[in-house]
Amino acid sequence: xxxxxxxxxxxxxxxxxxxxxxxxxxxxxxxxxxxxxxxxxxxxxxxxxxxxxxxxxxxxxxxxxxxxxxxxxxxxxxxxxxxxxxxxxxxxxxxxxxxxxxxxxxxxxxxxxxxxxxxxxxxxxxxxxxxxxxxxxxxxxxxxxxxxxxxxxxxxxxxxxxxxxxxxxxxxxxxxxxxxxxxxxxxxxxxxxxxxxxxxxxxxxxxxxxxxxxxxxxxxxxxxxxxxxxxxxxxxxxxxxxxxxxxxxxxxxxxxxxxxxxxxxxxxxxxxxxxxxxxxxxxxxxxxxxxxxxxxxxxxxxxxxxxxxxxxxxxxxxxxxxxxxxxxxxxxxxxxxxxxxxxxxxxxxxxxxxxxxxxxxxxxxxxxxxxxxxxxxxxxxxxxxxxxxxxxxxxxxxxxxxxxxxxxxxxxxxxxxxxxxxxxxxxxx
Ligand code: GDP
Ligand code: IMO
Ligand code: MG
Numbered sequence: 368x369x370x371x372x373x374x375x376x377x378x379x380x381x382x383x384x385x386x387x388x389x390x391x392x393x394x395x396x397x398x399x400x401x402x403x404x405x406x407x408x409x410x411x412x413x414x415x416x417x418x419x420x421x422x423x424x425x426x427x428x429x430x431x432x433x434x435x436x437x438x439x440x441x442x443x444x445x446x447x448x449x450x451x452x453x454x455x456x457x458x459x460x461x462x463x464x465x466x467x468x469x470x471x472x473x474x475x476x477x478x479x480x481x482x483x484x485x486x487x488x489x490x491x492x493x494x495x496x497x498x499x500x501x502x503x504x505x506x507x508x509x510x511x512x513x514x515x516x517x518x519x520x521x522x523x524x525x526x527x528x529x530x531x532x533x534x535x536x537x538x539x540x541x542x543x544x545x546x547x548x549x550x551x552x553x554x555x556x557x558x559x560x561x562x563x564x565x566x567x568x569x570x571x572x573x574x575x576x577x578x579x580x581x582x583x584x585x586x587x588x589x590x591x592x593x594x595x596x597x598x599x600x601x602x603x604x605x606x607x608x609x610x611x612x613x614x615x616x617x618x619x620x621x622x623x624x625x626x627x628x629x630x631x632x633x634x635x636x637x638x639x640x641x642x643x644x645x646x647x648x649x650x651x652x653x654x655x656x657x658x659x660x661x662x663x664x665x666x667x668x669x670x671x672x673x674x675x676x677x678x679x680x681x682x683x684x685x686x687x688x689x690x691x692x693x694x695x696x697x698x699x700x701x702x703x704x705x706x707x708x709x710x711x712x713x714x715x716x717x718x719x720x721x722x723x724x725x726x727x728x729x730x731x732x733x734x735x736x737x738x739x740x741x742x743x744x745x746x747x748x749x750x751x752x753x754x755x756x757x758x759x760x761x762x763x764x765x766x767x768x769x770x771x772x773x774x775x776x777x778x779x780x781x782x783x784x785x786x787x788x789x790x791x792x793x794x795x796x
Pocket of ligand 1: 379406407660781
């Protein structure tokens with residue numbers, strides 16, 4: 368099976384975009400399978416920087432790119448992102464980009480509700496991207512969503528819109544907000560339908576055909592395993608399953624299609640938004656990691672929280688996502704640290720744990736247990752072969768492999784596409 372599924376093994380922003388772009392040179396199709404435009408994937412190619420939120424990163428190379436049914440799609444954002452990338456010289460047509468017919472739509476009142484809830488939550492807020500992701504998934508599961516295929520049947524949409532607006536108007540009234548303007552909503556949907564419909568295809572069929580023709584499919588996960596709605600640090604998570612298994616349900620290819628599961632893993636840890644973060648360094652060390660790693664959110668511009676590598680969490684992600692190998696990114700950010708720490712367990716009260724317990728209060732109280740390892744003074748930035756790495760950096764990588772129980776497949780040493788060390792070819796497995 369020559370397919371590769373890329374997922375984040377931490378709290379997102381591990382460098383998935385860079386790795387997907389690098390791998391997409393040898394892929395025939397790149398597929399997004401969950402999340403929406405809450406993602407922010409950065410690609411650096413020479414002096415050009417591309418930031419993608421909804422479109423699969425493969426589109427930058429012109430590889431056939433598909434948005435699977437597991438994605439929630441804001442059609443107006445889609446139009447804007449297509450325009451932005453076209454402005455950067457990326458060719459985007461219905462020949463190289465497809466949208467699944469069954470994607471639920473993110474509508475303007477989903478974004479409103481996301482913001483209203485966050486504003487009302489005070490210190491307990493999740494710190495969402497405020498893009499309506501959670502409310503759109505709620506409507507999907509509540510069986511009242513408007514989906515992409517409905518855009519071709521706007522005349523029949525009346526009863527669906529009634530159900531949806533009745534639900535949302537009650538919620539909006541609770542926040543003192545005016546009811547949804549039904550006529551404006553229908554006018555907006557009618558306007559955007561003409562732009563979206565040419566891209567709409569039975570994506571499950573495209574992928575199954577590609578599979579039967581022996582083509583290589585590259586699945587591009589968004590967010591990270593610790594933000595998974597089931598396996599993450601609930602309730603401080605996103606509203607989709609981010610684990611590798613979702614590549615199957617989120618596209619309609621079936622579980623045997625996932626292939627090599629590549630867990631993208633930062634050489635330290637970051638998190639944007641609220642929630643537990645045992646190895647967080649809210650001090651000079653975190654400051655230095657943030658500055659060296661330019662840790663600011665791609666979507667919201669928020670400063671990312673930074674801390675030491677947490678081997679317990681990545682080991683857990685490797686297990687729940689079934690990771691075959693990891694891509695260790697941003698190793699260069701650790702250049703020049705005299706000492707590095709790795710979290711190897713937690714103490715919660717008088718008990719110790721080699722995994723993160725499920726309850727939010729336990730997670731908040733978890734005290735990290737660290738081991739120390741000497742750093743390196745040489746630079747790894749831009750290294751493209753194993754031989755370019757200092758001995759101490761190799762020792763750090765080997766120790767991570769041991770602690771997480773999973774081999775390193777790729778190492779990334781700068782934002783630039785080609786500053787990547789291939790240890791083992793994931794497509795060759
Ligand atoms: P994603 O959401 O997982 O795609 O990651 P983001 O794009 O949100 O954040 C990763 C950031 O790190 C981006 O600005 C990348 O350009 C950058 N990046 C990726 N790999 C490396 C690396 O190996 N070294 C450094 N210094 N930066 C990297
Ligand atoms: P990529 O794909 C990092 C976080 C938000 C918030 C929580 C819920 O770039 O790695 P949501 O808007 O999804 O309801 O927010 O999830 N979050 C991300 N953090 N990277 C992402 O995507 C994220 N997408 C959502 O900050 O804590
Ligand atoms: Mg990101």
